[in-house]
Amino acid sequence: MLLPDKIILARLLFHYRAQERSVLANPHEASVRRRFEDTAYTLCVLMGERTAREAATAAERYLGGSGHHTVQAAPPLGLGSE
Numbered sequence: 477m478l479l480p481d482k483i484i485l486a487r488l489l490f491h492y493r494a495q496e497r498s499v500l501a502n503p504h505e506a507s508v509r510r511r512f513e514d515t516a517y518t519l520c521v522l523m524g525e526r527t528a529r530e531a532a533t534a535a536e537r538y539l540g541g542s543g544h545h546t547v548q549a550a551p552p553l554g555l556g557s558e
Contacts (some may be wrong), residue, residue, distance in 0.1 A: 480522045482539060488522065489535045491515050 495512040502508050516528035523538070525531040 479538065485522060485535055486539055488515065488519055489532065489539070492519050492528070492532060 492512075492515045495508070495515055498508050499505075499512045516531070519531040519535060520526065520528060523531040523534040525534055
């Protein structure tokens with residue numbers, strides 16, 4: 477199995493966690509939910525998991541432990557800045 481680049485994965489996991497908090501704060505905001513679902517899908521594909529929770533757990537494990545130190549240090553992806 478091919479493994480994703482750790483820097484890209486850390487950035488994606490950072491965005492996933494941030495968007496997860498946004499969805500919890502604004503559960504009825506369609507654009508926030510859509511962005512979160514897109515990020516969750518990408519995380520699932522990269523990690524080869526069926527659910528976002530499993531993918532996030534697998535990503536944290538792959539990044540070394542909880543992944544918090546790696547994820548917090550990851551700069552934003554810069555999506556949508558083109």
